Amino acid sequence: xxxxxxxxxxxxxxxxxxxxxxxxxxxxxxxxxxxxxxxxxxxxxxxxxxxxxxxxxxxxxxxxxxxxxxxxxxxxxxxxxxxxxxxxxxxxxxxxxxxxxxxxxxxxxxxxxxxxxxxxxxxxxxxxxxxxxxxxxxxxxxxxxxxxxxxxxxxxxxxxxxxxxxxxxxxxxxxxxxxxxxxxxxxxxxxxxxxxxxxxxxxxxxxxxxxxxxxxxxxxxxxxxxxxxxxxxxxxxxxxxxxxxxxxxxxxxxxxxxxxxxxxxxxxxxxxxxxxxxxxxxxxxxxxxxxxxxxxxxxxxxxxxxxxxxxxxxxxxxxxx
Numbered sequence: 001x002x003x004x005x006x007x008x009x010x011x012x013x014x015x016x017x018x019x020x021x022x023x024x025x026x027x028x029x030x031x032x033x034x035x036x037x038x039x040x041x042x043x044x045x046x047x048x049x050x051x052x053x054x055x056x057x058x059x060x061x062x063x064x065x066x067x068x069x070x071x072x073x074x075x076x077x078x079x080x081x082x083x084x085x086x087x088x089x090x091x092x093x094x095x096x097x098x099x100x101x102x103x104x105x106x107x108x109x110x111x112x113x114x115x116x117x118x119x120x121x122x123x124x125x126x127x128x129x130x131x132x133x134x135x136x137x138x139x140x141x142x143x144x145x146x147x148x149x150x151x152x153x154x155x156x157x158x159x160x161x162x163x164x165x166x167x168x169x170x171x172x173x174x175x176x177x178x179x180x181x182x183x184x185x186x187x188x189x190x191x192x193x194x195x196x197x198x199x200x201x202x203x204x205x206x207x208x209x210x211x212x213x214x215x216x217x218x219x220x221x222x223x224x225x226x227x228x229x230x231x232x233x234x235x236x237x238x239x240x241x242x243x244x245x246x247x248x249x250x251x252x253x254x255x256x257x258x259x260x261x262x263x264x265x266x267x268x269x270x271x272x273x274x275x276x277x278x279x280x281x282x283x284x285x286x287x288x289x290x291x292x293x294x295x296x297x298x299x300x301x302x303x304x305x306x307x308x309x310x311x312x313x314x315x316x317x318x319x320x321x
Contacts, residue, residue, distance in 0.1 A: 038144025
């Protein structure tokens with residue numbers, strides 16, 4: 001979906017999975033600073049929106065998701081995953097229940113596959129699942145924002161800000177009163193600073209939740225069975241994940257950022273050393289400079305000097321080895 005906010009002054013369209021909204025509005029660092037200061041908003045109207053209604057919605061989702069949601073209070077935000085039978089991450093949902101409906105936003109283009117899975121698991125439960133992407137737009141307000149939201153809309157209140165589920169026809173009017181617009185690049189820079197993983201960026205076809213620090217925030221360890229639960233429990237109780245998420249400070253003298261998928265090697269091994277990981281998201285931060293998230297092998301020393309392609313990198317631990 002192409003956002004009408006791409007008509008705002010200075011808007012430069014995002015590419016790839018984030019196509020349809022603005023990457024930035026002409027000043028990346030100004031937009032980052034505005035969000036960090038609690039002003040402005042981010043247009044996330046390209047994200048998929050799924051709504052679940054019916055008396056059994058919470059107890060039913062509790063059986064399918066990694067999060068404990070059977071007693072989720074109205075208005076309380078949470079996040080959850082859908083795993084494969086082998087425990088690999090397939091979907092990430094950002095949820096809130098408004099008292100009658102569970103609203104979730106998901107990665108762009110993933111809602112159809114998610115809905116197909118949910119529909120296949122309805123059985124006799126009193127639930128209805130709907131794709132609301134066409135009529136509902138997600139807008140992010142940063143932590144500290146005093147921007148009001150329309151009465152009656154669902155809102156996810158998190159430590160990082162509020163995700164507002166707006167009627168799509170109200171998006172332009174809301175933006176006009178919400179302060180300066182910030183693009184996806186600013187939003188992503190703060191996400192990387194906060195070490196928050198994103199499906200399709202920090203994940204590949206074999207990622208398990210332990211590797212990204214999603215245990216606790218999106219995976220509840222004291223709940224009943226769900227698909228992939230055996231892997232979650234086995235790794236948590238008996239072993240360690242094969243990889244771990246790290247935060248990288250990149251050499252600021254390099255003009256180009258290492259792209260998603262850039263191979264990481266030990267600096268001491270030189271350019272012909274073996275691959276020990278890869279960059280998942282790299283950004284330019286308004287205070288930290290060039291930084292990135294990456295997945296590396298669990299046994300990489302936490303003080304090892306790394307190279308992301310040709311860029312020197314120092315690591316900070318996100319997930320303990």
